[in-house]
Every structure is written in structure tokens, then in C-alpha cells.
Amino acid sequence: MTEPTAKHEPETSLQTGVLDDAHQQAVHPDHLIPNSARMYDYWLGGKDNYAADRQLADLFLQKIPSMREMARANRDFVTRATHYLAEQGVRQFLDIGTGIPTRPNLHETAQAIAPDTHVVYVDNDPVVLAHARALMISNEVGQVAYIAADVRKTEAMLADPELQAQLDLDRPVALMLIAVLMLIDDKDDLQGAVARLRDALPSGSYLALTHPTADFDPPVVNEVTDSARATGMTFVPRSQKEVAEFFGDWELVEPGLVPVRGWRPDGEVEDPESAWYWSGVARKP
Ligand SMILES: C[S@@+](CC[C@H](N)C(=O)[O-])C[C@H]1O[C@@H](n2cnc3c(N)ncnc32)[C@H](O)[C@@H]1O
Numbered sequence: 648m649t650e651p652t653a654k655h656e657p658e659t660s661l662q663t664g665v666l667d668d669a670h671q672q673a674v675h676p677d678h679l680i681p682n683s684a685r686m687y688d689y690w691l692g693g694k695d696n697y698a699a700d701r702q703l704a705d706l707f708l709q710k711i712p713s714m715r716e717m718a719r720a721n722r723d724f725v726t727r728a729t730h731y732l733a734e735q736g737v738r739q740f741l742d743i744g745t746g747i748p749t750r751p752n753l754h755e756t757a758q759a760i761a762p763d764t765h766v767v768y769v770d771n772d773p774v775v776l777a778h779a780r781a782l783m784i785s786n787e788v789g790q791v792a793y794i795a796a797d798v799r800k801t802e803a804m805l806a807d808p809e810l811q812a813q814l815d816l817d818r819p820v821a822l823m824l825i826a827v828l829m830l831i832d833d834k835d836d837l838q839g840a841v842a843r844l845r846d847a848l849p850s851g852s853y854l855a856l857t858h859p860t861a862d863f864d865p866p867v868v869n870e871v872t873d874s875a876r877a878t879g880m881t882f883v884p885r886s887q888k889e890v891a892e893f894f895g896d897w898e899l900v901e902p903g904l905v906p907v908r909g910w911r912p913d914g915e916v917e918d919p920e921s922a923w924y925w926s927g928v929a930r931k932p
Pocket of ligand 1 (some may be wrong): 683686721722743744745746747753769771772775796797798799824825826827830831846878
């Protein structure tokens, strides 16, 4: 495995001594292949990304100059939705496809409102898990767990002892599927997996979801989709109708399934359709 050199790569939070060498290697086993979590980190201004990630991320930026602002808009939704859910009394969060830690992290927002909130972060990418565990080591956060699991393998995920230790699945849980489902093909029975997760949670639970879409500019999004797929990445933008199906019969709270900037914004939003993600929060009846 070739390690990136200090000359070519920026110093990352992982090069500050938090992780030992074995962990470092686990962090970038595939740094020559673009990685969705690290591309997203790059758009958000993070330093935990490599040349291959930046190359594809820059190609997105060429076609969609406001990509960084869109990624930020998606991230801001996480904060607003978490705030909303905590205010509804939700004290358990299951965040699948959590990504490289970005401030404010979900647990920071939720625990600022209710310190007894339990949060389980799930990702299937060793890159993300290594970063997440570094955060755990450096900040002795309680009531937060990170587990390696795949959203498609719901049974294994829900049976994970760490998840079971943190979450009481007889009490309401907020299931967070934020900018993750576009990385999974329909042929992998994605709708089935999300339905199994909904079924596993009790009445009063919530699903918060964002999903990129081609609905607002099909030619440009189709072009970047082709570029992503050419690198071997699965990237599936979905229409509003397709995204609505992930909620099943759960009831969307106001304002419904809307462009991400328009979901309960903190202030006036000039052009809600300027960030190309559908977003919504629904409650299990
Ligand atoms: C674009 S990032 C989103 C990060 C975060 N949810 C946010 O929106 O700020 C997508 C994340 O989903 C993860 N992911 C992709 N496929 C997954 C799968 N099958 N199961 C679990 N996580 C997955 C990736 O590793 C990546 O960290």
C-alpha cells in the first residue's frame, strides 16, 4: 500500500497523534479510488481527503459550482432536523451513513438540548469508522456508539451488541438517513431495507432523510452521475416521488418533502431549489 506523502497531502486530524500506525493504515487503504465520504468532507472544507477524492469532487464542482454550498445546506438540515426531533422529545438517534465527523455532529446538537440522548452512528466505510473512533478517543463522549454496518444488512445492524446497549427499540428512535441512500442501487432491495428499518421501530419514531435529485437540473446531474459511475462509484439521484416511497406510510411533518433549504429554515430563504436535495421528516403513527 502506498502512503500519501506529506508533500502531496494536507495534514489531517489523524496525523496529529490521535491514531497509531495500524489505525492510520485502516484509514486510507483505498486512497487512490474516489470515496464518497471524503469527497463530501472536501466540499465541506475538511482536510480528510485525498487527490482521487478531490479530482472527482472538483469535476462535480466544475459542473455544479455551488456544490459546496449544497453540501453545507444538507449538513445544516442535519442540525435543524436534530434540533426539531430533540424538541419533540426524541432521546434516541440511529444515524446511518454518518460520514466523516463534521461539527456540529449530531450528538453535539442533540445532547446540547438533552444530555441524556443516546446516539448510534453507523457506517460501512472503514475510513469513516477510523475517524469516528478517533473522535471518540479524543472526546470522552458518553452515550454515543459507532458501529460498522451496512444499511442493506438490517438484521445484522440491529443485532449489533453496541447498538443494543445504546438503543431501546421499544422506545421511539429517530432514524437518520442523510445523504446516504443515493449510494445504493435499487437492485440491492434498498426499499426493502428501509422498510425493515421502519418496521423495527415503535410508534412515535421518526425518519429524517435527505437525498440528491436530478429534478432541478436533469442534464447537469445526469452528467455528474455518469462521471461518478465511470469511477466505479454507485450514485443514484432520485425523483421526489421515488424519495417519498422511503417514508412508507409514516406521516411527513410540515412542510413535507421539500428542497433541503426549505425545510423549516432558520430565516428567509431566497431560492429553496438552489440545493438539489429532497428532504423530509416523518413520524410513525
Ligand atoms: C455523503 S456521506 C453523508 C454523511 C452524513 N450523513 C451527512 O449527510 O452529513 C455518505 C456516507 O454514507 C456511507 N455509506 C455508503 N454506503 C453505505 C451503506 N451501504 N451502509 C452504511 N453506510 C453507507 C458512506 O461511507 C458515507 O460516509
